[in-house]
Amino acid sequence: MRWIDLPPLWLLACVLLAWLQASHLSYGLSFGGPWADFSGGLLVGGGILLMLLAVVEMRRQRTTIIPHQTPSHLVQSGIFSRSRNPIYLGDVLVLTGLILRFDAVLSLPLVPIFVWILERRFIEPEENRMRRTFRQDWARYEGKVRRWV
Numbered sequence: 001m002r003w004i005d006l007p008p009l010w011l012l013a014c015v016l017l018a019w020l021q022a023s024h025l026s027y028g029l030s031f032g033g034p035w036a037d038f039s040g041g042l043l044v045g046g047g048i049l050l051m052l053l054a055v056v057e058m059r060r061q062r063t064t065i066i067p068h069q070t071p072s073h074l075v076q077s078g079i080f081s082r083s084r085n086p087i088y089l090g091d092v093l094v095l096t097g098l099i100l101r102f103d104a105v106l107s108l109p110l111v112p113i114f115v116w117i118l119e120r121r122f123i124e125p126e127e128n129r130m131r132r133t134f135r136q137d138w139a140r141y142e143g144k145v146r147r148w149v
Contacts, residue, residue: 007067010117011091014110015098022104029105036100043097050090053079067122074134076141084127084145088118123147 030036055065057078063071065087079086095114099107130138 005068005121007088007091007118007122010114010121011095014095014114018095018099018102018104018107018110021107022102025106026103027106030103031100031105036103040097040100043093043100045097047090047093047097050079050083050086050093054086054090067126070129070133074130074137074141076145081145083149084142084147085118085123088123089148091118 057080058065058071058075061073061075061077063073063075083089092111092115096111098104099110127138127142131142134141
């Protein structure tokens with residue numbers, strides 16, 4: 001069951017809900033045209049870039065990117081010097097951008113719901129594992145780098 005409890009699948013579910021809402025329940029609401037498409041594209045592109053930077057850094061450090069596993073190294077370099085969770089931040093940016101691109105106004109509440117799911121199901125358990133595994137290094141890292149931005 002753990003193999004289906006992964007952030008990309010939660011992201012896919014939220015994106016699908018937003019697309020369905022935009023396609024079938026728009027109620028004539030709109031973000032207002034080209035600026036929403038442009039902003040949405042920037043957010044999606046920025047989210048993908050964050051995820052790629054994080055994956056490259058984790059691969060360079062030879063540690064896992066799978067959320068339910070304990071990493072072999074505490075990655076503090078690269079994008080991880082700015083955010084403890086750049087992949088999750090990228091997921092949120094992608095979702096927000098696609099909601100804008102789909103013109104899915106009524107799907108905006110999916111963003112904080114998705115953030116809540118990420119924090120409860122993935123970030124908090126990961127941070128607890130990191131705290132137990134890396135102790136003082138984690139305490140220093142947690143003190144200087146914020147969870148999101």
